[in-house]
Amino acid sequence: DQMTNMSKSLREQLKEVAEIRGPEVVYDETSKDGTRKWVMRMDNGNSVETVLIPDGERGTLCVSSQIGCSLDCTFCSTGKRGFNRNLTAAEIIGQVWVARRAFMPFDPNDRPITNVVMMGMGEPLLNFENVVDAMNLMMEDLAYGISKRRVTLST
Structure with a gap:
């Protein structure tokens, strides 16, 4: 319904065949320094952590990139949980989507x-293909x- 650049009939058709949603946020905490941590549940019931660290501008x-390691x-500490599976590119992007939506509406500037x-x-290098696909989407202008220069892989 929020995609008002499409006709209402097309939005109704899309509702019947597609669903746009991110991972479920099961925990959301902001520390005193402004660092925000989300725990997000994926479709298989396992969770991952996503953290936003503010620093000035x-x-x-x-x-x-994975559930466990x-x-x-x-x-x-992640390896102590054992390895469950690699995240898909969609699940990696879903973390960005959820974090970004947490600040909606926001000034484009x-x-x-x-x-x-x-x-x-x-x-990340043990899930190379999905990580690269997700990083490419993060950098895609559309x-x-x-x-x-602002999308980094740390290993």
């Missing part, structure tokens, strides 16, 4: 999310239009 969104790095870093739960 910047807002860096840390996005997960198989690497069990000593500095990271005020961009609360200026940077995205693939460094949430999971090892989607999120985030500058290529």
Whole structure:
């Protein structure tokens, strides 16, 4: 219904065959310094964490790429949960979508999310194809239009 650039009849037809939704937010907390953490449940019932870190004019969104992780790095708690599965590109983008909608409506000149870093739960390089697809969509002008210099993969 919010896509008012389409006819009402087309919107009604779309409702019958498609659903636009992001992951379910099961936890949303903002700390004293403004850092905001979401826990988002995916369709299979497992959850991932997504974190927005504000810093002056910047807002860096840390996005997960897997449910769990198989690497069990000593500095990271995600591996202690074990590995469940890779996120799809749609689930990765869903985290960006949910975070961005949390600030709606917003002034087009005020961009609360200026940077995205693939460094949430999971090892992004172990889900390379889906991560690259999601990053390309983040940088697509007709989607999120985030500058290529501001979308980072951290491993």
